[in-house]
Amino acid sequence: MIVIGYNGFTDGAETFGRLYGATGIDRHSILGHDAAAALFVDGELVAAVEEERLNREKKTSDFPVNSVRWCLETAGKSLEDVDFFAFPWAFSPELTADMIGDISGAGLTVEQKFDRLRRFGELYTGLVSKEAILADLRRRTGLDIPADKLVLVPHHLAHLMCGHYLAGGEDTAFLISDGRAERLSSIMGEVRDGRIQVFENTVVGVTHSLALLFGEITRYLGFMPNNDEYKVMGLAGFTGPRSDNPLLKHVVELQENGRYALALANEPSGTRAYYGLLDELYGVREGEREELDFRIRLARDAQEMIEVVTAHQLGALQARTDLRRLVFEGGLALNCVNNTKLLEESGFTDIQVSFGASDPGVAIGAAAFVNGVQRRPRRTPATPYLGPSYDDDAITAALREQAEHVEWTELDPADLARETAKLLSEKTVIGWFQGRTEYGPRALGNRSILANPGFPDIKDIINTRVKHREPFRPFAPVVLEHEAPKVFEMGKKSSSPYMTFVFPVKPEHQEAIPGACHVDGTSRVQTITDESNPLLAELLRTFTELTGVPCLLNTSFNVAGEPIVNSPADAIQCFLGTEIDHLVLGRFLVGKRAPQR
Template sequence: MIVLGYNGFTRGAELFGRLYGATGVGRNLLVGHDAAAALVIDGEVVAAVEEERLSRVKKTSDFPAQAIRWCLDSAGVDLDQVDVFAFPWRFSSAVAEEMIAKICDAELPVAAKFDSLRRTGELYTGMLARDAVYSDFVQRTGYRLDPNKLALVPHHLAHLMCGAYLAGGGDAAFLVSDGRAETLSAVMGELRDGVVKRFDEGTVDMASSLGVAYGRITRYLGFVPNNDEYKVMGLAAYGPPPQHNPLLERVVRLHEGGSYTISVPPDVQEYCALFDGIFGGDSEKREEFDFRVKVAGLAQHMVEAVTAHQLRALTAVSGLDTLLFEGGLALNCVANTKMLERSSFTDMEVSFGASDPGVAIGAAVYTAGLRNRPADAVTTPYLGPSYGEGRILDALEAYGDRVEWQREPDAASVAGRTAELLAEKNVVGWFQGRAEFGPRALGSRSILASPAFPDIKDIINLRVKHREPFRPFAPVVLESEAPRVFEMGKKTSSPYMTFVFPVRKEYQERIPGACHVDGTARVQTVDERQNPELAALLGAFTALTDVPCLLNTSFNVAGEPIVCSPRDALDCFLATEIDYLVIDRFVVTKREGPGKMT
């Protein structure tokens, strides 16, 4: 059976912009962001890529035409051969009726209700309804599929199925929490014997979305919502944990069963005024580092308090040992670790597709009727495009007036030579194999450096990534070495940078570049089966330097998607002060002259 999952709407940006003013920073309101496609053949995910990697438009919500075409071409499959097309949104008639009822029951003037109904109706008929989804596919692909082959999967169910499949199946309690699905923002329940049971008392309406509230504080601090929340999470570590949190008194109300209500007005000026009153701020204070740290700490504490409330309710009704956590909130790796360590769960899984790229995978595996992965399948995020030596040489020759290169004879030589470069305080662009799927660079399209140098974070932030100096970097370490360097708690591995761990005291001075201001690190563990090239490099680097890990950050600059192709990598390499580019077996340097940065 062949199933294609995809996420994205052609008219999303147009309709949300015209009807709701969702332009510029306000584009966080769009549904369908992180557009992507994934292909499942006979029970296995064989290809997946985000549209942004190919279109080069960061966090695009557009119909993923290029991603669909690449997935099919990579597997040698035609559209005629696809059995089901799975889409991770299901705005059914019942959902539409609920949307209408909420508008009619709202405390609004009659004229405002009619205006809201008009806009919602245009959005529904032009984008969200089944007929609109079908027409979008036909118009963008030129392929008139059988309407019976189009399967609409509820958004939160797609999130859950992505996490369940990538965790290997099996029984688990689950929590899905994000900005919004069709009408909800959070659900919890159990997955037993492949059957999903949702605990209705733990559901949260999208009007009380924790993700949206965190995003509004993100914007209040001058960052981009639905994009820069990790900056707020990173800032929070610069201050002590709050002793008192006014957000939990004036914004959040916790209820029985794990639900809650959050009261933040949707209008930017209104919620900025609300937050000024809560935090004692104004437009000038919002620019001050200490004020930002205070607000970020309160926002982070709010997330941790609310998710702890959800887990208390979940553990009270579920006796299962494992927790699946998916949705955009699952990218808050600081909260994830605290959730696990303070709960009765023995393990917690957060997939590499936890945020909206993963719903393309989730919709596909759900529609394919999969309960578990094939027994011999390796759970891998490396599902995107790869490039043969011919394509790489073509790209290098196209930039031949600006770069020069040397081909290493084999993989061991690549690892050894790269380890030598990294030991000398060089910053290296690392481009190997298939591109990783999801928002994290996991060692296929990465920028690497040695964490042994105290100033390495400043060098990368300012001279390479062109971003704020307070941003931390993730260490990547062999899974077998991780417990020696980090206090892993209940976790034995963390392959997708979704958990934060304290750096053991004896290593904090040895890897200062990997330590955040609070002595923690967002760790990625690697083993030879999942990523043999990166594992070999780590082994060679450790043998050479006795430093057990490397810094790993995404191969891009601020505002750009992670690189995908050799040409993308060369463009980024030449536009930054990255010292070397290692692309497959080629070690690339910049020629002296205009192309050489000083």
Template sequence: MIVLGCNGFTRVSEFFSERLGATGINKHYLLGHDAAAALLIDGRLVAAVEEERLNREKKTTDFPAHAIDWCLKEAGITFDDVDLFAFPWNWTPQVLDEIRDGIRASALPEAAKTRLVGDMADLYDQVVGHEAILADFEARTGHRPDRAKVRFVPHHLAHATTGYYLAGMKDAAFLVSDGRAERYSTLAGEIRDGRITVFDDTVTGAQYSMGTLFSSLTRFLGFVPNNDEYKVMGLAGYTEPPVPNPLVERLLRLHDDGRYSFTQPLRTDDLHSHDALFEEYFGPFSDSLAYKARVAAAAQQMLNVATAHQVRHLEKRTDLDRLLFEGGVALNCLNNTPLFEGSRFTDMQVSFGASDTGITIGAAAHAWLDDPGTGPEDILAAASAPVTPYLGPAYDEAAIEEALEGFAGRVTVSRLDDDEIVEQVARLLTRKVVIGWFEGRVEHGPRALGHRSILANPGFGDIKDIINTRVKHREPFRPFAPLVLEERAPEIFEMGRKTSSPYMTFVFPVREEWRDRIPGAVHVDGTSRVQTLTDEGTPRLTALLRRFTELTGTPCLINTSFNVAGEPIVCSPTDALNCFLGTEIDHLILGNHLITKN
């Protein structure tokens, strides 16, 4: 069975721009961001790529025409070969009616209610309803899927299935939390033998969305909501949260059933609905680091308190010992470690596709698992396949050499074998240099996991400033993640009950004796967002780290995404060369080519 999952809408950005003024830093507001496509064949994930990597528009909401086309070509198939088309949204007439009833029952002025009810009806008819999605698909691809082959998967169930599929399809409890799905912002439940049970009393409406509230705080601090929340996480490390914390004491309300609410509900039609409240709590907005850090620390504590409350009650509802945490809120890696350590669960997984980057995988997997033709033996066979985030386009030597021809005279190229690449790059990294590392298939998800990465030696105290200002062109307070061999990670980091962190979704304290030895990879609060490596997962990068450790005694390398601020992670050799020549990256590895600037 072949299942194609896709996420993205041709008109969603235009619609929110026209109706809600969601432009500029608010352009990723609400839904449709992280457009992508994924392809499952007989339950095995064979291809997945985000549209932004191909159309070069960061966090694009556009229909994933390039991503779909690449997935089909990668598998050597056409639309006629696809058995199921899966979409990670299920806007039904009932959902629309419930949304409109909620608007009419709200405290909004009557004129605002009338306008918003009309906007939601138009959104349904023009963008997100079933017929609108299929019409969009046909307009952009020339193919109209047979309605019998189409599956509309509720957004949060797509998130839950993403985690389940990528964690090896073992029975697990789950918590999903993000900005909003069709109606809700968070829910919890179980997955047993591929079947999802939602605990209905855990469902929280969009007006109490922790994801949207955190995004509102992100926007209040001058950053891009649904994109720059990691900047707020970085700022939170610069100070302790205020005591008392007004976001916890005055805005957040925890309920006995495990849910939470806000004393002032969110207005998703008003991007600035809580700005006055934030200024009441923290004083008039200031662009100073101290002000932003205080707000960020308060926001981080609020998120930690709310999700811990949810997990404590989920523990009482399930006898399962594995927890899956998915949705955009799960990318808040500062929260994940204390959330797991404070729980009774013996394992907690946050996938590389936890945000909307991964829901095409979840939608496709959900459609496949839910199909009557999928049996237990099929699930067992698919679960035995290794899980990898390296799912996007790869470029062979011929493609790399063709790209290099376009930069003749601007770069010097040395062709090396694998062992020579490892040896020479390891020796280069003993110095204060920055290296672009490009190999294999593109990673899926928001983190660079070693195939499209920028590498550096964390032993230099000023290397963070060098990368932030000369390469990434971004704020100086931003931290960098260390690569570390999985077997050595507990020696350097206080891993607690975690034994691995392959996707940079957990933050750990750096042991005191190592902080001065890897200062470039230690945040101001003494922590690091760790990526653990194994020979099976990333063999050449792991070999490089082993050789670098032999040469220096330093068991870590800095790893950050191969891009500059505002641009997607590079995908093609040409993308990499343009980024290399547009920054102060010292050397570039393209497959087996070592490249320097003339």
């Protein structure tokens, strides 16, 4: 059976701009953002790529026509070969009727109700109904399929099935928490004996969305919601928790069964209503919101709020299930500081957070759902390296296009790791482009910027000269899995392959890797093995032999506001537009030509 999972709408950005006044990147931030496609053949995930990597529009919500075509082409399949198309939103007639009832019963004026119903009606008929999704598929691919070949998968179940499939398909408890699904923002339950059970008395509605509130705090602090929440998480590390947290006192209320309620859940203006409340609680004026001291204080309170609320949820889940493995998915699962605390302070023996935890993963999850909950091992290990790769001919063609600006040396593959390690032993920054593009929001070693974390100022060099972003931003170390426990306090985890957990750096190693330590002495760690990424593992071994430094600094190969590079041309363009010192493009070592006088 051949299944394509995909996420994205042709007219999504235009619709949300017209109906809800969304502008800029916000137009992509409501439904369909992180558009992508994933291909399953006979139950196995064989290809997946995010549309932004191909159309170069960050966070795009467009119909992923390029991604669909690439997935099929790389597997030697055609659109006509596809048995099912799986879409990770399911606004069924029954659910839609309930949502209409929610609007009608809300504490709004008659005029406000009619306005919401009008806009929701246009959204439903023009974008999210099954008829509209079928029409969009036909418009962008030219393929006219019968309605039963399009399977609409509830958004949270798509998140769940991405995590469940990539974690190995075993029985597991689950927590899904994100900004919004169709009507809810969070669910909990079990996958047991091939059956999904949602614990209905634990669900949280979208008007009480913790992730949306965290996103609005992100905007309030001057960052971009649904994109920059990790900046707030990073800022929180600059100070410790306070005994008096206004958010826990006045904004969120913990309830029975792991549920919670937000103070302004029913305000007509939505999460923007919190601006006035935050101003009042913190005694700030609008111009003071972006002052660093205030940003740190509110960021710490917001982070603690996330930690307290999700621990409350896990406490209720743990009391309800005897399963001790947990799959945690949804946008909130990208908060890696919280993930570690949840694991260490709960009775769960392991928490799995996938490389597709946020909305890129729902394309994988929707297709996995159609394949069914199968309690059997995958034929191949889970890997994030699912996107396009480029051979020597494609790389040399891209280099020749920029021959006026770059020069290159072809290395013997046997020498690649050693030559790169020699360069990294100095205070240099290297663009590293190898193999298939990673899937998800993190660069995991194939489209990465690498540097030596032994230099204390390497973070400042990369933030200011390369990434063009805020100086407080930390970077992640990549380390061989068997070496990780020697350097980091791993707790219950034995591996962290997707940068979804944070660990304290052991005191004796903090001076050795200052460039990879956050201000609070922690690191967001990526572990690798010879099986998961053999070339990067070889580079790490060689680098450690040369320098004695046990890890490399790894950050995404892009600049602020741009998607991670995908093609050789993307990599060369980014290299030329930054102060990256060297580019290792496949087996080619690339430098910049001195400008001619």
